[in-house]
Amino acid sequence: MITKQEYEQVREEALTFLKQTGVVLRQDEIDAFEVADFGLGRIREIGLQLVVYVNTERHCAKELVLLPRQTCPEHLHPPVGDSPGKEETFRCRFGTVYLNVPGEMTEHPKAKIPTGRDEHYTVWNEIVLNPGDQYTIPPNTPHWFQAGEEGAVVTEFSTQSTDEFDLFTAPDIKRVPEVQT
Amino acid sequence: MITKQEYEQVREEALTFLKQTGVVLRQDEIDAFEVADFGLGRIREIGLQLVVYVNTERHCAKELVLLPRQTCPEHLHPPVGDSPGKEETFRCRFGTVYLNVPGEMTEHPKAKIPTGRDEHYTVWNEIVLNPGDQYTIPPNTPHWFQAGEEGAVVTEFSTQSTDEFDLFTAPDIKRVPEVQT
Ligand SMILES: [Zn+2]
Ligand SMILES: [Zn+2]
Numbered sequence: 001m002i003t004k005q006e007y008e009q010v011r012e013e014a015l016t017f018l019k020q021t022g023v024v025l026r027q028d029e030i031d032a033f034e035v036a037d038f039g040l041g042r043i044r045e046i047g048l049q050l051v052v053y054v055n056t057e058r059h060c061a062k063e064l065v066l067l068p069r070q071t072c073p074e075h076l077h078p079p080v081g082d083s084p085g086k087e088e089t090f091r092c093r094f095g096t097v098y099l100n101v102p103g104e105m106t107e108h109p110k111a112k113i114p115t116g117r118d119e120h121y122t123v124w125n126e127i128v129l130n131p132g133d134q135y136t137i138p139p140n141t142p143h144w145f146q147a148g149e150e151g152a153v154v155t156e157f158s159t160q161s162t163d164e165f166d167l168f169t170a171p172d173i174k175r176v177p178e179v180q181t
Numbered sequence: 182m183i184t185k186q187e188y189e190q191v192r193e194e195a196l197t198f199l200k201q202t203g204v205v206l207r208q209d210e211i212d213a214f215e216v217a218d219f220g221l222g223r224i225r226e227i228g229l230q231l232v233v234y235v236n237t238e239r240h241c242a243k244e245l246v247l248l249p250r251q252t253c254p255e256h257l258h259p260p261v262g263d264s265p266g267k268e269e270t271f272r273c274r275f276g277t278v279y280l281n282v283p284g285e286m287t288e289h290p291k292a293k294i295p296t297g298r299d300e301h302y303t304v305w306n307e308i309v310l311n312p313g314d315q316y317t318i319p320p321n322t323p324h325w326f327q328a329g330e331e332g333a334v335v336t337e338f339s340t341q342s343t344d345e346f347d348l349f350t351a352p353d354i355k356r357v358p359e360v361q362t
Binding site for chain 2: 021022023024026029048053054056058059060063087088089091093131132133134136155157158159
């Protein structure tokens, strides 16, 4: 659960990051700009802010914003129908992103797991993305990411997005936000 | 044919537009940044500058730069193998883009055809894109576009790009640039 006030404040902060990065949104995109707290009520630690530019059956693009040290929790995009699952490229525009994917465990990772949630993070190969850096995540591959101290803006280029099929490692995660009214 | 000097000058101008728009490129992307004169030797009128961020079998993204009034000539992306053809979304980041697609002829279009090349432009439904505006072009659909007086920066989100299969309306167009050495 997230209070209306907290939701609006996080939203404004994230929109300010976009503005500072030089990303121009239309008014209808600003109105639709989304805060996802994944149902955990710990928005500043575990959450994601985003706008969807386009999402057709064949291609998709979004702008993602992370507050300082905010984490998008571990998930994967499974096969759906004829599709092998969503393939996505993260391109960092502002700040630093610590992206974790399967592979050799990074010895001194920069990302820090939100307190009490270690068991819900299983991949530990940390890729550091600074502005201009990008990484493509194959379908059906677990990943999670955290912003550095400055926060981050990340453009996502991908195949079709079907959020409702995303699988989160933590069983208590809800993708659709619950805002206190 | 384009001289080496002209190529380099256009390249620098286009990279300056990107910088002013806040687009951060890595050094390897700057090195690979491309000037396409379509083999016509009229680069400031008919041409396109671009960098490919990612191009997999399933998704693609590019940054396109147009000099003031520069035109990307009419072309379409035909079906290739199992694919119905490239589907692309143009999102304007800077300047104004006059995008032309099939449909009702726009009465007072803002785009102006490069001298002597009217016959190579057949679609006249003009869509005006300012920063934040975007438009999705279905596969196998002719389109062309021109920047306004300021030039333009456009992000392209799409399915796989296979430039070698693109069909240009003008028979004298060559997609691969010929630079005088
Ligand atoms: Zn993902
Ligand atoms: Zn095209």
